[in-house]
Amino acid sequence: MKFTQTLTAVATAGAMALLMSTAASAVTLNMMNGSEPGSIDPHKASGDWENRIIGDYIEGLMAEDANAEAIPGQAESYTISDDGLVYTFKLRDGIQWSDGEPVTAEDFVFAFQRLFNPATASEYAYLQFPIVNGSEIADGSVTDFNELGVKALDDKTVEITLEGPTPFFLQALTHYTAYPVPKHLIDKVGDQWTNVDNIVSNGPYSIKEWVPGSYIKSVKSETYWDAAKVQIDEVNYFVQDDLSAALSRYRAGEYDILTDIPSDQAEWIKTNLPGQDYFAPFLGIYYYVINQEKPPFDNPDVRKALSMAINRDVIGPDVLGTGELPMYGWVPEGTANYEGVAVYQPEWIGLSYEERVAEAKTIMEGLGYTASTPLQVQLKYNTNDNHQRIAVAISSMWEQIGVKTELFNSETAVHYDALRVGDFQIGRAGWLLDYSDPSNTLDLLRTGIAQGGETNWGNNYGRYSNPEFDSLMEQATKEQDLAARAALLGQAEKLAMDEYAAIPIYNYIAQNVVAPSVTGFVNNAADIHRTRWLTKTE
């Protein structure tokens, strides 16, 4: 064994020397990307860590700029019909896949059909349900794929027809579910097209290497239409779940970008790595959902007391250390298509924390819950340091108003399973917006849909149901005028929040750490930072 060890040592030393010499000229970005990607097939992906990789090697009709706003991508221009239902896109000249095959409108039609195809079982297909017959194909009620509202008028023109006017549709098109896939390759090798040996790209980068558990390497694609502007030659997306180990490696210079930090270190990072901390709110809500099918939680006063007793101001800065902002409403500030609607605030916003606690206590006492006869509550959350800390803090806040909390944690899969079937009293949940529009979060509170004798509540775990709310949401989907639509949605939000449909706690904060040698990284509401906009000086 000793001989082979020496041999390996010599071989690796030699290889390293070789690597060093060739690598010196390429500009390489090393990104800590969190978890292992489950898939880099845009129709099978589901996490932001996969999105970072996919959005660099495939480009859709629309792309994101450094501010994560929609800009023309593979499409050069587009027109929208007057009724807002038909979008026509004209593709650029010369766009091609990295194996030389041209990108045609057929690729897009094929991609959308594959997205909705029940056999693909794409988890996120629902994001594109605004497209005519999208949801019908996905649930099998329509079997002829040609009925899908995506058509290739010719090789360079894509026409998309929608069920109703959808103001956020262009943004939805920047999502990976709207990406094209190489029809010619999939016809040949099927689902194996994402193998490193087969895979092709039409975006700024091409996937070169994939070592599971370790990293994915992408290199700049010379066939990309905007290749001239792409500055970074190589990007490595590293897998690392242990956040404090990741921070150590960042400090050792092995990572240029961290996409998450251990929250205890937030203060330390701000003090000791000045200018490298990119902490900014992004579109996501952290909330506690209350099961309204279980008394006494069906009583809105109980929910009101629970909400009032939470001191949201200390959670971000003190409990977490990263300064998340408190949230009382259901639509995060900065969400698009919500102009003219003031940020929701409850009627008791003017009271000091002590006054709120006093009032909450009075409410609970009126219902018979005191320190000696407390309301017993079980709080469920998924295993995570932060969720735990917040739960501990909030349960001590609730103790003041005569509520005794039992903490219960389980893995994410088990936790959400329990929420979904209603096996909980109070549970922690979070929602990251898929696109910037109030309907994305408000839809969470709609009454369930009757399906085959049962009600499917979807993500409305608390089973909040108010017909007036539902009707406001319905009206909004049909409303073309953006201002009127925003007003309707605003009314819906106020209705639900006044009744404490759920208890929002804070607005998520994106926590990125970026080395000083990297420029072009801009904080944005979607926390999307495509590598093509970044530069790195050695």
Add this chain to the structure above:
Amino acid sequence: MAGITGKDQVLTNYAKQLETLDAPKGRSLTQDAVRRLRRNKAAVLSIFVVLFIILFAFVGPYFLPWTYDKIDWSGIRKPPNFEAGHYAGTDQNGRDMLARIMQGTQMSLIVAMVATLVSVIIGVIYGAVAGYFGGKVDAVMMRFVDIMYALPYILFVIILVVIFGRNPVLLFVGIGCLEWLTMARIVRGQTLSLKEREFVEAAKAGGAKPWTIIMRHIVPNLTGPVVIYATLTIPEIILTESFLSYLGLGVQEPQTSLGTLISFGAPVAETLPWMLIGPAVVLVSLLLCLTYIGDGLRDALDPKDR
């Protein structure tokens, strides 16, 4: 993790020796052993330290101004502050570290006790049965133990804990099930030699059932090895529990254990060192001392004259 201190092999040798030796003679051996133990300075010192730690853990909390789960909103993540009564600082939730260290030590000791008890009970019964019945039964049972020895038990424990949730009882039982193998081996060895003794023959002649013989005559003579085993097992159990805590599968909030405290303190050792130093010092001293005591006991109770 089982076997971390090498106790398994050490004790297995011991077990082999016991097979061919006369059974311990009763009281005089104990006095002999105690004398030998007293001469082992490291062991004696360790006994005092362990007693001190036990006092610290179970009696200490009564002297502290803070309980382990009370949140001090004005002192989150603060270093030791004597005026505020936080002698060892506060954690990320604002809870007093000293109180938590005490509670954690309590929990670790309790887990260790219960798990040791579980493994002793299973091990003793299993080993005594195998040794007493001998022959085919013994061969099969021991073969089973041999093979189980080699399997990555910890993986099964992880799977079980993940599946059946964070049940503390399950935790004790699960860890206990990792450790009974060596006990079984030792007990079997001892039983094999014991069963040839006159008093066992007499019992058999008197018509006593095998079960009675095992429980009344054989088990009581096993105290020596069991005590050694128990003392050497506790460090392993505490380490196993800390390993599980690191993975997030150990003791749950608001309770804590030494392992949980360390796994929370290790990542922030640079910025919040007081979260790591206290628990680490207690853990390391506790385990070191227990190991010295166990070694001392083994040396003292060694059947071979030196």
Add this chain to the structure above:
Amino acid sequence: MFGYAARRVLSALPVALIAVTACFFILRLAPGGPFDGERALPPQTLANLRAYYNLDLPLIQQYFIYVWGLVRGDFGPSMVYNDFTVSQMLAIGLPFTLMLGFTAFVIGTVVGLLAGSLSALYQNKLPDYVLVLLVMIGLVVPNFLIGSILQLVFGVYLGWFPAGGWQNGSIAHLVLPVTVLVLPHAGRTARLMRGSMIEVLGTNYVRTARSKGLGTRLILARHAIKPALLPVVSYLGPGLSYLLTGSLVVEQIFALPGIGRYFISAALNRDYGLVLGTTILYMFIILAVNLLVDIIYAWLDPKVRYN
């Protein structure tokens, strides 16, 4: 000799099968499945996914499909990593874990043997006390603690070694992880060697040799080592098992692409295929090494006359 080996192999197989079966059924009966996440999947999608992975079939049938696949070397699909089959992931991770494990194993055993022998030779004198203390500390400090400290001190502050990762083959990346694994193993081995050596040194055989004026301690050490080795050798099987368990933690902290990392995240995500696959692999490695050790022991044994 060969018969002995063959019999050991045969007796190990049924146990392996039982363990695999137990694992399979326990996992499947657990609450939560691989497709429960933060978002509720549309029922049709969920149905499609379950059909794709054969989750609709009766459990027994799934079991037989799985075992049949195993026999052919196919560990089935991973439910969380769509782009790889379990066999592919294991094939990539296994060589790494093996290399890490065996390197640490060899180094740890050698260091342990040396330390143990030295300790025994100088029993109850200063070198013994020092060595024993060092060994103990290596044993009682949890490995994730050692790992974090080493990473911080040598990786970040001193910068002598990379703080983690595995850039396709570099000794520097292995130093820290291997050290973390070596410490407890060397400690255990040293403890055993010391005890065993002390015993051998006290036997009549050695006393006779000494009284005959048989040269220096070194000569005695050479004579004493072979018999002293026996208990240590029989410990090596379980020793490797504990080492591999330790590698779970090491791979997490240093972000190394071995199969240990898959196991933990797979268990938490209920990725049945991957959990079963890694467990089975670990079992086979350990059973194989145990077999080897048993054979070595049997080979060593005839040479020892006096035990």
